[in-house]
Amino acid sequence: MEKALGLPEIIACIGKYLARSDILCCIRVQKSWKSELEPLLWRxxxxxxxxxxxxxxxxxxxxxxxxxxxxxxxxxxxxxxxxxxxxxxxxxxxxxxxxxxxxxxxxxxxxxxxxxxxxxxxxxxxxxxxxxxxxxxxxxxxxxxxxxxxxxxxxxxxxxxxxxxxxxxxxxxxxxxxxxxxxxxxxxxxxxxxxxxxxxxxxxxxxxxxxxxxxxxxxxxxxxxxxxxxxxxxxxxxxxxSLYWETAQIIPTTKFCQLVPTSCPNLTALHLLLPLHDQEIEQILEAIPRIEKLSLTRTHFGRLSFEALRRHFPTLKDINLQLAPGASSAMIQEIMSSCPNLQSISGETLCYRDIVKGPWVCQNLQMFDVGIRVLELEELKDEEEEEKEGWTVGMHRAVYARLSQLSKLEYLSICNNDYPDEGLLMLSLDAGLGQLETLKQLTFFSCKLLLCQPRVREEAVRTVEWMVQHWKYLESLEGGLTLWPEDDGVYEKTMNILKEHGIQFLDYQDMLDDMDGDYIDEDEEEDFDDEFTDEYEGEYLDxxxxxxxxxxxxxxxxxxxx
The missing domain is CATH 3.80.10.10 (Ribonuclease Inhibitor)
Structure with missing residues (x-):
């Protein structure tokens, strides 16, 4: 083993998977390691x-x-x-x-x-x-x-x-x-x-x-x-x-639909941050022959748009309907159950009744970013807190059971900031979080402000310990802990656990002050190949x-x- 680690080929291969801090430690071990690994610091x-x-x-x-x-x-x-x-x-x-x-x-x-x-x-x-x-x-x-x-x-x-x-x-x-x-x-x-x-x-x-x-x-x-x-x-x-088009100006939808599909016959990805109404979105979705990736955030997506979207279910791979209030929970559920090639979905709300009512076809889903609601507000009005917890725990477990089927997930976000605390999915092992041990490939998890809820915060350390134990590839955890007024040591303990396992903590409350609403993606992976291959080209053209x-x-x- 010692001789193998002295071979430049082996050291160069290992170096591709090391963090910068690890490389800095390695180059102090021996000269052969330094000569092979030091150039990687300068890529x-x-x-x-x-x-x-x-x-x-x-x-x-x-x-x-x-x-x-x-x-x-x-x-x-x-x-x-x-x-x-x-x-x-x-x-x-x-x-x-x-x-x-x-x-x-x-x-x-x-x-x-x-x-x-x-x-x-x-x-x-x-x-x-x-x-x-x-x-x-x-x-x-x-x-x-x-x-x-x-x-x-x-x-x-x-x-x-x-x-x-x-x-x-x-x-x-x-x-x-x-x-x-x-x-x-x-x-x-x-x-x-x-x-x-x-x-x-x-x-x-x-x-x-x-x-x-x-x-x-x-x-x-x-x-x-x-x-x-x-x-x-x-x-x-x-x-x-692919076309990403953002403007606050009114666009001539009819002209767009007449010219673009014929001029750009290979157009399959549409990211439209435009002031579009339901009828205009319907017109565009009917005009484009084939759609694989679709973003319609901040639009008036509604019933007509959804009817036109059904035609693209067989080819749809990625869809983003966040900040589109007309995209209902039932629509999100139908997309998830009807698009066999779906890899990524983002939306506002997915309710319990829609999550558990039928099987999910999108078993290849890699990204799930939708706020989950277990109880509607009207279901909470007349119930006492202690009674609620008892009769809803089975509902939480049923939701986690559904999520556990998405075993290829790499990105999971279960909460949006717009909701009040009541009715959200409980971030607790007793409520069924442990069923998500099937998510072996998870690298990013977001619970936003759920960690600030009193019951959740009491178990925060235990919950995070479970995460680092079962999600071996976890790189980033997004949540909120600093909002708690009392210094109960939870924040420090949690940070120590994450730091020990090399996991980045993204404080959601701090991020709200600095960002426009979208998750800041992880650092682009370093590529150490010297040749310009198709795979390397894809890094720029993704x-x-x-x-x-x-x-x-x-x-x-x-x-x-x-």
Whole structure:
């Protein structure tokens, strides 16, 4: 065994499954381990800012420039939180294996328009010298809107392997709007524009641009570009597979249904955050030939929409109906019992009577995110608390028995924040939680504020101990414990258990203050293959829309004895 662990091939294989902290421990064991594992620490690197959020010098520890240059060739993903060309330029040029760049301007000081233009010129020089680049992300902010230059955008055409381009809160004049679209009409397969501002003068009718390679198009609150122009943009993507479209403007549904299905015959994923009424959704669902993934959050989804959706039951894989109050519990149940290929479902409410009334066909479900209600409010009015608990425990166990059948679940959320405490599924081993030991693949569990209920909190430590014992792959637990006014030690004990097993605790109450309502997805998994395989390409082209953050542990790197 000792000889095997000295083989570079074995060490490299093991290293793929180690966390950064584990790698840091291993490289101190012996030199052969260090030489094989140390490069893995640099696969993702963040250029930390020199100032904090208040403009004062940052206390973040950063590797020195010599150490950065020495390991530059190991970097695959580079996150730039502050662009300082005078300091970083030579380091950038030595990142010969770079495949992904994310540039955020929040901490970059730009004192003039000329300074910003020089920044884009430097970034363009850097990009065109890295032929392995596959993904570029430019993040701006409302307080410091960036205006990527035509020089930079034209450089994208010189990146032969670039397939993903994302921009946020950027501003484009007419010249740069045309350059932006021209750059994305080449090899780009996934394009995301979020809260960008384009020139209102641009019109597709005077352009021959066609986005033949485009597979995933993400248009979120595009400013100054008319809805008609956005529809023209969509129809210029003949091989489009997935459309994410968010706007507060009224869309011409009839025109959309006439043009998009014929122009984009391969379109099977629709993520529509639009002010759509029931009849409009019905019209769209009837016009699209085949739907596999569907998101209709914040819409007036209702009876007509549901009738039109039934036609897509045989092909439906993922559906999101959260914040769509018209999507009733009975509708959620019918979707779960009628879609044999369903892998993910999100909705507002699923009631006891609908959960237990029939078998569930979707045995391959990997994600379940629906608030479960055991009792309706009218059933609670005339019952005393102690009586309620006695006659409902069988109902809770019946619900858990149904959930236990979904043995392939990786993501489970059983509660929404909108509900009062009464009537929700009880998070208790006595109420049947133990039946979920069948969920062997579970990596994420959310009970939101259920942990704050008095009876649940009394058993919180015991419950969490059960979770870590039976859910061996659990990575994240989302709940609320800090709301309890008394210091009963439950929070500290629970945190110690989770920390001991390497499980992240996401405090739901804190998250409510900072997020828009959706779960922040887990860090994107590192890929250590040097070859650009179809599997690696899928990492960039997967139909997901969350922004993974994988911040580099610079302070630990400073402690490595080089």
């Amino acid at each position: 993702t690197f963040t250029c930390l800012p020199s100032i904090d959020d208040y403009g004062a010098p940052s206390t973040e520890r950063r590797p020195n420039l010599i150490l950065m240059q020495k390991n530059a060739e190991n970097i695959r993903r580079l996150y730039i939180e502050e662009m300082n060309p005078a300091y970083h330029m030579q380091f950038f040029c030595q990142c010969s294996q770079l495949e992904e760049i994310t540039f955020s301007a929040d901490k970059t000081v730009l004192r003039s328009v000329q300074a910003e233009l020089r920044l884009w010129e430097r970034l363009a020089d850097m990009i065109q010298n890295h032929s392995r680049l596959r993904k570029i992300v430019i993040k701006s902010s409302p307080s410091k809107a960036l205006a990527p230059s035509s020089t930079l955008l034209n450089t994208l055409l010189k990146c032969p392997k670039l397939i993903v381009f994302e921009t946020t809160e950027c501003t484009f004049n007419l010249e740069s709007t045309e350059a932006y679209l021209r750059a994305n009409s080449g090899n780009i397969r996934r394009l995301s524009t979020r809260h960008d501002k384009f020139s209102e003068e641009f019109d597709f009718s005077s352009s021959d641009l066609v986005f033949r390679e485009m597979r995933y198009l993400d248009l979120r609150e595009v400013a100054d570009m008319s809805i008609e122009t956005q529809i023209q943009w969509i129809t210029r993507c003949p091989n489009l597979i 139909d997901e829309y969350d922004d993974p953050e994988d911040e580099f542990l610079a302070d630990m790197l400073n402690n490595i004895d080089m």
